[in-house]
Amino acid sequence: MTDKSLSEIEDGVAAVSDIYARRFEIERDSGWYLAKLTEELGELTAADLKCAGKGRPNGKSAENLKRALADEAADLFAHLLLFCRDREIDLQEAVRDKWLSYLSAAEQAD
Known part of the structure; x- marks a missing residue:
């Protein structure tokens, strides 16, 4: 799999979410x-x-538990992208403005 930009991932997640909503007749609102x-x-x-x-591990191996954790992290990330898309939040810009701006400030202080 090739590396994708965050916007490409967001578009893919939105397409999957659209398929899911149609298949299960889910009305998505804010x-x-x-x-x-x-x-x-x-x-x-x-x-x-x-x-x-x-x-409770419910009989799952450590490897299966780790895979389930990764799957849930992916689900949370995908739904964060969908939430931001719905709210018209540019997540990359928000992270850059909120988090990465501290890097420049820390570099200037050194």
């Missing part, structure tokens, strides 16, 4: 995007607890 983001965070938390030995 509340849906936030609810899904919250749901996926809960699922990531549960998967992480299982990996840390603080949740």
Whole structure:
């Protein structure tokens, strides 16, 4: 698989989400995007607890638990992209402005 830009990933995630919504006749509104983001965070938390030995592994191997954790992280990331798309937030720009600006400030202080 070739590396994709964040906008290409976002477009792919949106296309998959559109297919899913059509297939299951889901009406997505602004509340849906936030609810899904919250749901996926809960699922990531549960998967992480299982990996840390603080949740029931349900007979899954350590490798399967790690794969489930990665899958839930991907779900959360995808739903964050969908949430930002719905809210017209440019996530790359927001991260650059909020987080990466500290790098220049730290470099200037050194």
